[in-house]
Amino acid sequence: MDPSGEPRARAIWHKLNAWHRWFMDWRLDRGAVCVTHPWEAGRDNAPDWDGAMKAINADDVGDYTRRDTSHVDPAMRPTKYDYDRYLKLVQLGVSVNWDQSKLRDINPFRVADPTMTFTLLRAQRxxxxxxxxxxxxxxxxxxxxxILEAGAETLWNPEIAGYDSRDVHAGTFNGVLSNASALCWYAGLNDDRALPAIAGMLNATRYGLASYDPEGEEFEPLRYWRGPTWPIMSYLVGSGMEEQGVTDLGTRIRDDTARLMELNGFAEYYSPLDGTPAGGETFTWTAAVWLGWAGDNRENQLGDAGCRQSN
Known part of the structure; x- marks a missing residue:
């Protein structure tokens, strides 16, 4: 820990601990952390949610105007079908003032999620x-x-040889191999069982770790969390691998991430097949990944990387 940050860390430690306690009290299923809205995991339209989304009746969601598609190609964003259900879930939450005990009874969307399980486990450590x-x-x-280590094991799906999301209401795995499946190393779980499938995902692309298995039926290389590679997730996965001694794959992800930025600047996300930049054109967390991880000890300087364009 940087000594200059210690006073601030001491001041908020108990508050952070209380926040973690809230998750442990309200969001566990068999020890794994559940999301009650796709936005909570940050992977809005990931195929993980497709099954649970089908259970949501959004016929009465009403009219609304999306701002995201006014500045980003709609083909790179979640569909209207998705957004209808995102907003319906928000309306359900508002209807009970976000009372978790009531929401648990009425919300059709409750998915045990590798993203939240692994990141909370890392945060607890x-x-x-x-x-x-x-x-x-x-x-x-x-x-x-x-508890979380045991919960992570309930997300292991032998049919895909990887960590998978689990629809709590249906009691079934979703059969989705994703970049979230590879967060086990970031969580401190050095699981050799997970290596072949993640290596297979990497071998199926030219640039880094896709957000969803490129061999999967729902793969779309430019549509948000249904295929693109995200530098922020690559950082979590790659740094976790490096910490756990999986240096070959971790270094490969780091190198691929740096190459994407060198070629196409600091985009929000990229096609893992050909490196096409997508989403927001100048994203600060992509730049932060360059500064804090991908660009370390490399010949290319920040200014050059941010200005280059693909041929």
């Missing part, structure tokens, strides 16, 4: 490390870590 440094008791957090 970090909180425990900070707590020990600060002289705080961490036995509760250590218990949460054990």
């Amino acid at each position: 970090d909180m425990a490390a900070m707590g020990r440094r600060f002289g705080e008791g961490v036995s509760e957090i250590e218990g949460w870590i054990e």
